[in-house]
Amino acid sequence: MTSSTKHPLFGFMPRRVTAKQVKGVIDGNENPFTRLPHSPQYLKILEARKKLPVFAQMEEFYEMFTKHQIIVLVGETGSGKTTQIPQFVVYSDMPQTKKKLIACTQPRRVAAMSVAKRVADEMDVTLGKQVGYSIRFEDMTEPGTTFLKYMTDGMLLREAMHDPDLERYSTIILDEAHERTLATDILMGLIKSLVKRRKDLKIIVMSATLDALKFQKYFTIDEPAPLFKVPGRTHPVEIFYTQEPEPDYVEAAIRTVLMIHRAEEPGDILLFLTGEEEIEDACRKIKGEADDLLANDPDTVGPLSCIPLYSSLPTQQQQRIFDPAPPPRVSDGPPGRKVIVSTNIAETSLTIDGIVYVVDPGFSKQKLYNPRIRVESLLVTPISKASAQQRAGRAGRTRPGKCFRLYTEKDFMKELEEQTHPEILRSNLANTVLELVKAGVKDLVRFDYVDAPAPETLMRALELLNFLAALDDDGNLTALGSKMSEFPLDPQMSKMLIASPEFSCSQEVLTVVAMLSVPNIWLRPNNQRKEADSAKQLLTVPDGDHLTLLNVFNEYQNNLHERNWAWNNYVSARALAQADNVRAQLLRVMERLEVDVVTKSYPDQTRHYIDIRKALVCGYFMQVAHKEGEKGSYLTVKDNQVVSLHPSCGLDTQPEWVLFNEFVLTTRPYIRTVTEIRPEWLLELSANYYDFNLFTDGETKRALQGVLRKQIKQTSKKRIAASSDMLQPQKKKARTGVS
DNA sequence: GAGCACTGC
Numbered sequence: 001m002t003s004s005t006k007h008p009l010f011g012f013m014p015r016r017v018t019a020k021q022v023k024g025v026i027d028g029n030e031n032p033f034t035r036l037p038h039s040p041q042y043l044k045i046l047e048a049r050k051k052l053p054v055f056a057q058m059e060e061f062y063e064m065f066t067k068h069q070i071i072v073l074v075g076e077t078g079s080g081k082t083t084q085i086p087q088f089v090v091y092s093d094m095p096q097t098k099k100k101l102i103a104c105t106q107p108r109r110v111a112a113m114s115v116a117k118r119v120a121d122e123m124d125v126t127l128g129k130q131v132g133y134s135i136r137f138e139d140m141t142e143p144g145t146t147f148l149k150y151m152t153d154g155m156l157l158r159e160a161m162h163d164p165d166l167e168r169y170s171t172i173i174l175d176e177a178h179e180r181t182l183a184t185d186i187l188m189g190l191i192k193s194l195v196k197r198r199k200d201l202k203i204i205v206m207s208a209t210l211d212a213l214k215f216q217k218y219f220t221i222d223e224p225a226p227l228f229k230v231p232g233r234t235h236p237v238e239i240f241y242t243q244e245p246e247p248d249y250v251e252a253a254i255r256t257v258l259m260i261h262r263a264e265e266p267g268d269i270l271l272f273l274t275g276e277e278e279i280e281d282a283c284r285k286i287k288g289e290a291d292d293l294l295a296n297d298p299d300t301v302g303p304l305s306c307i308p309l310y311s312s313l314p315t316q317q318q319q320r321i322f323d324p325a326p327p328p329r330v331s332d333g334p335p336g337r338k339v340i341v342s343t344n345i346a347e348t349s350l351t352i353d354g355i356v357y358v359v360d361p362g363f364s365k366q367k368l369y370n371p372r373i374r375v376e377s378l379l380v381t382p383i384s385k386a387s388a389q390q391r392a393g394r395a396g397r398t399r400p401g402k403c404f405r406l407y408t409e410k411d412f413m414k415e416l417e418e419q420t421h422p423e424i425l426r427s428n429l430a431n432t433v434l435e436l437v438k439a440g441v442k443d444l445v446r447f448d449y450v451d452a453p454a455p456e457t458l459m460r461a462l463e464l465l466n467f468l469a470a471l472d473d474d475g476n477l478t479a480l481g482s483k484m485s486e487f488p489l490d491p492q493m494s495k496m497l498i499a500s501p502e503f504s505c506s507q508e509v510l511t512v513v514a515m516l517s518v519p520n521i522w523l524r525p526n527n528q529r530k531e532a533d534s535a536k537q538l539l540t541v542p543d544g545d546h547l548t549l550l551n552v553f554n555e556y557q558n559n560l561h562e563r564n565w566a567w568n569n570y571v572s573a574r575a576l577a578q579a580d581n582v583r584a585q586l587l588r589v590m591e592r593l594e595v596d597v598v599t600k601s602y603p604d605q606t607r608h609y610i611d612i613r614k615a616l617v618c619g620y621f622m623q624v625a626h627k628e629g630e631k632g633s634y635l636t637v638k639d640n641q642v643v644s645l646h647p648s649c650g651l652d653t654q655p656e657w658v659l660f661n662e663f664v665l666t667t668r669p670y671i672r673t674v675t676e677i678r679p680e681w682l683l684e685l686s687a688n689y690y691d692f693n694l695f696t697d698g699e700t701k702r703a704l705q706g707v708l709r710k711q712i713k714q715t716s717k718k719r720i721a722a723s724s725d726m727l728q729p730q731k732k733k734a735r736t737g738v739s
Numbered sequence: 740g741a742g743c744a745c746t747g748c
Contacts, residue, residue, distance in 0.1 A: 107746065136748055154747040183747065275744065312743055343744055365744035378744060423746085431748090488748035520743060585748090647740040666741065 008032035014094045015066055019059035022091045033096060033123065033130050042124040049122060052080030054230045061088055061228060069195055070203045070225040074212045076232025077393065081206055082106075082175055083119050086148055089204070093170045095147035096130070100170035105153040107181045108349060109135040116140070116150040123148075136488070137581060153183035160190050161438045161485060171202040177215060178207040178386070179348065180422035180450075182432060188450050190439060192219065210386050210419065218450050235396040237358075241409040249361035250278060252406045254285050256359050257339055260404070261290060261304055267356025267401070268325060269339040270346060270394055274365045274380050279308045279341045280526075286339060294329070302326075302334035309342035309350070312519060314574065321352055347390055351397065358395040358403040360388060362411075366420070369428050371456040373641055376428055377665035384420040388412065422451050429453060430491050433461040434470060437477050438485040444475070467622060467689050468495045483593050487586065489513060496619035497586065501596040503611040508550055508599065510590070512612070514583035515549035516661060516673070521575040522648070532570040539569065540650035543609050544675025546616055546661070548650050553579060613659075614681055620659050621686035625671055626700040627656045634658065634671065637700050646672040656703075657682075679707040 008025050009032045025032055026046065049055055054075065064071055065088070075081035086104045095102055106112040116133035125131055132141035134151040141149055153174070160166060172191065177184055191203055205215050205225070212227055219225040246252035253271055260269055273279050283306045290304035303326040309318060326336030340352060344364045366381045383391075388405065395401030405412065424432070433444055441447050444458055465471040468491055470481030477485075480498065487494035493513045500509035515521065524532040539555065541547040556576045559565040566573035590597050602608040625634035625643055632654050634643050643663065645651065651658075651674060661673035682690050683704065695701045 109747080152747060158748060179746090181746065275742085277742065310743085311745065345745065347745090349745070367744075380744090435748090524742085646742095648742085664741095668741095670741075672741095 009091075009094070012091070012094060014098070015092050017062060017092050019062050022058065022062075022088070025091070031124050033125055036124075039124055041121065045122050049080070049084065052084060053078075053233055054080045054084045057228075057230060058088060061085070062092060064226055064228055065089070065092060065202065065204075068226055069199070069201070069221065070205070070219045071228050072212055072215045072219065072225045073204055073206045073228040073230065074209045075206065075230035076209065076234060077397075078233035079230040081230055082111075082115055083122060085204065085206065086150075086173055087119065087123065089171050089173070089202075090148055093202075095170055098170060099144075101146065101168050102148050102171045102173070103156060103169050104148070104150050104173040104175055105156050105184065105187070106150060107153055107176050107179050107184065109152055110349070111176075112150045112152050113138075113140075119148065119150070137585065153181055153187060157183045157187055157190075157435065158488075160187065161435055164190070164440045165194060165198060166191075166201070169201065171204065173204045173206060175206045177205045178211045178419075180211075180420075180424070182423045182427060185422055185424045185450055186432060186436065188215075188218070189448055190436075190441075192448055195221070208386070208390075210389075214450070234393060235398070235400045237392050237396040237401045237403050239392060240402065240404045241412065242406055243408065245408055245411065246361070246406045249363060249406055250282055253359055253361050254282055254289070256404050256406065257286055258289055258293070260357050260359070261337055261339075262293065262301055264357065264402070266302075266325075266335045266337065267399075268337060268352075268354050269357040269359060270352065270355045271339060271341045271359040272346070272361065272364070272391055273341055273343065274363050275343060276308075276310050276312060279310060279343065282341050283308050286341070298329060298333070300334060303329055303336040305336065305338050307338065307340050309340055309346060311343070311345055318350075321350070346394065347387065352394070353398050355394050355397065356399065356401045358391055358401065359406070360391045360403060361406040362388065362416075367423070367426050369426055369457065371428075371454060371460045373639055373663075374428070374460060375663045375665055375669075382416060384417045385412065386419050388416065424449065424453050425451055427457075429457050429461040430464050431489075433458065434465055434481065434485045434491055437465075437471065437475075438482065442475075464622065465491060467686075468492065468619070469688075470495070483595070486589055486593055489517065489586070492619035492623075493517075494619075496615050497590065498593075498595055499618035500615045501598050502618075503615045504598050504600040505608070505611045505615055506590065506595070506597045506599065508608075508612050509615050510583055510586055510597070511550050511553045511579075512546050512616070514579040514586060515553055516546075517582050518575045518578045519572075521549075521552065521571050521579075523570045523572055525570075528570075535568075535570040536650070539571075541609075542650065542652035544613065544658075545648075545650050545673045546675045547609055547612065549673075550612070552576075613675055613677055614685060616659055616675060617677055617681045617685050620661070621682055621689055623660050623663070623671075624677065624682065625658050625660060626703055627654055627658075628699060635698075635700060636663070636671075638695065640698060640700075641669060643669045643671045645674055646670040648672065649674050651676065679704055680711060683708060683711070 008028055008030050029037055031038055086102055089102050093102060112133045112135050116131055117127050120127040120131040123131055128140040129142055129145050131148045132146040134141055134149055134155050174184055195201060207215060216224040216227055257269055257271055273282055286306045293301045294303055305326045307320050309321055321340050325338035328335050362383055363380050364383050365378045367376055368379050369376045392403035395403050469478055470484050470491055472478055483498055484491055484494040496509055497513055500506040522536060539552050541551050552571060566576060624637045628635045636643060655676035657677050657679050658674045659677045660671035664670050664672050
């Protein structure tokens with residue numbers, strides 16, 4: 001046969017294909033998408049694909065897919081669903097002929113990238129051509145050519161804001177739906193109403209077993225969505241429970257790790273703990289005890305290496321988890337063992353082969369949102385059954401394993417929740433609500449959520465968006481709100497950016513916002529805390545932490561030629577590079593929206609900083625605190641929460657009025673990333689919120705009323721000169737060297 | 740005088 005005769009897909013009827021037809025093409029000589037002969041690599045991979053459980057069910061899949069608009073598909077790890085199902089859909093949808101795409105969403109960027117690469121290889125095409133991926137900062141697709149696109153769920157949600165009918169797609173596959181990310185949850189809601197308008201659009205919701213029924217019920221059109229089941233391919237894991245509850249789970253975990261090391265067969269250990277400090281501490285203790293064992297009993301106990309794993313660890317150190325276990329100390333001595341002590345990152349995001357033992361104390365840190373006081377906090381919380389199951393499964397990836405749960409079987413059965421609460425129930429939804437409104441959802445409260453958030457959470461979001469003037473009093477999107485929704489940011493920050501030209505400081509506000517969008521930039525190595533603190537002191541701007549962030553970024557930019565600048569100044573080069581990237585993206589959005597990107601030169605830096613701080617007030621006027629008494633405690637405006645300045649705060653005095661970026665609840669309530677502001681800015685720039693009629697009586701209200709009275713008295717004087725001179729402490733003038 | 744669980748746009 002030659003490729004010039006009959007097309008390999010000749011006779012394929014869209015959405016009527018059979019497994020026999022498809023298998024014929026897959027086994028054929030010619031690639032139907034490139035019209036080239038299949039490569040040797042293709043044939044080699046094909047052998048492996050054919051062994052996947054899902055491959056044997058192709059016929060069954062096509063029967064169900066042809067008949068139904070929505071399918072719920074469950075498959076355990078190793079079933080091959082993420083790589084194979086989208087390919088099956090390609091042969092049925094024939095997207096290459098209809099100029100439509102098939103999307104497969106992933107909660108994480110790395111997954112979208114790596115699966116796309118794998119599938120491109122399986123289909124014998126170049127990544128970025130027929131098969132591509134789309135993630136923030138990177139679009140590896142070719143319009144008109146790409147027909148299978150792996151993407152992050154957040155990316156598809158962004159597209160849905162602009163095209164609520166998702167016209168470009170013929171089938172949408174929501175993978176890892178059981179993880180219930182905010183974006184996947186919102187997409188499910190949007191898609192449920194979309195399938196009524198677009199009868200030609202097919203949906204596959206892929207998930208782990210436990211949630212299937214919930215999704216089937218949720219996607220009931222006339223009857224519940226049918227379930228397609230794919231068996232997994234993992235090894236059995238034996239579960240052990242403690243007889244009694246453990247009073248100290250860290251201590252119990254360390255003891256269990258050492259017990260395994262002494263008594264169990266060779267094989268690596270994975271221990272789950274909750275955070276950086278706990279992990280570093282446990283590693284030190286395990287290492288110490290293991291060294292003692294080795295010294296006392298070198299004939300029966302092998303060496304042990306202990307490796308910490310959490311997200312804020314530099315990439316290079318994260319790679320250590322793939323190092324082999326240490327060799328025996330003497331040849332034919334007892335073999336070495338590796339123990340990885342990890343946060344939840346090893347539960348979903350990172351898979352480590354060779355783990356045979358899992359130690360699960362049953363806790364993780366989880367985000368929680370309290371709408372009453374508008375605070376998101378991190379709390380050590382018991383995990384769910386689903387999560388415990390996922391953790392145990394990590395022991396059975398390469399061979400049969402064991403999982404030691406440091407709680408009783410009774411507690412597992414009775415106390416643990418079935419599922420982790422979905423993110424939508426634990427988050428501040430200001431951003432999400434803006435996205436939904438932009439996507440055309442009219443009634444946020446009656447929107448068909450898989451799990452509906454607390455009404456109070458929605459009210460808080462609507463209230464904020466209304467005060468920011470993103471929504472009018474009837475809840476409709478304003479022109480400003482529409483612009484704000486274009487930024488991948490919290491609404492306060494997009495508001496700041498859009499307001500920044502009024503104060504001639506868009507360049508500066510862009511930097512501040514970018515710096516607020518990346519993880520903590522300050523490094524503080526355990527053994528160099530003093531050095532790190534004094535390095536930070538040198539970069540600090542005493543007027544406020546926001547200005548310090550601006551200063552750090554500018555210094556970083558000015559010293560790009562100096563290779564170790566970041567390291568020498570104890571700031572994270574990775575975070576700064578990320579901020580640079582975010583800044584560039586935000587700048588592109590500004591230009592697209594035709595928001596002026598301006599800056600101006602000032603004779604003196606104090607004036608410059610005043611303008612930037614005024615722009616901050618335009619976004620964050622609801623996050624203001626007023627000093628009460630002399631003990632350094634503050635009261636948040638309107639909510640009247642007693643808070644303190646976070647110890648990381650760089651202010652050199654305790655100003656009467658401050659604006660803060662975050663309210664964090666740890667050992668005490670703190671406000672973090674704090675900048676001094678003037679009360680008259682609040683009255684001038686956010687009169688709606690600071691309307692005395694809407695203000696309950698109290699210290700802060702009285703203080704503001706005092707400010708207003710003083711202002712009225714001074715109207716005859718030259719306003720700007722008078723107020724700025726009066727309010728500038730002498731020493732600041734001295735420091736900037738200008739006056 | 741604390742501490743960033745983890746993602747994502």
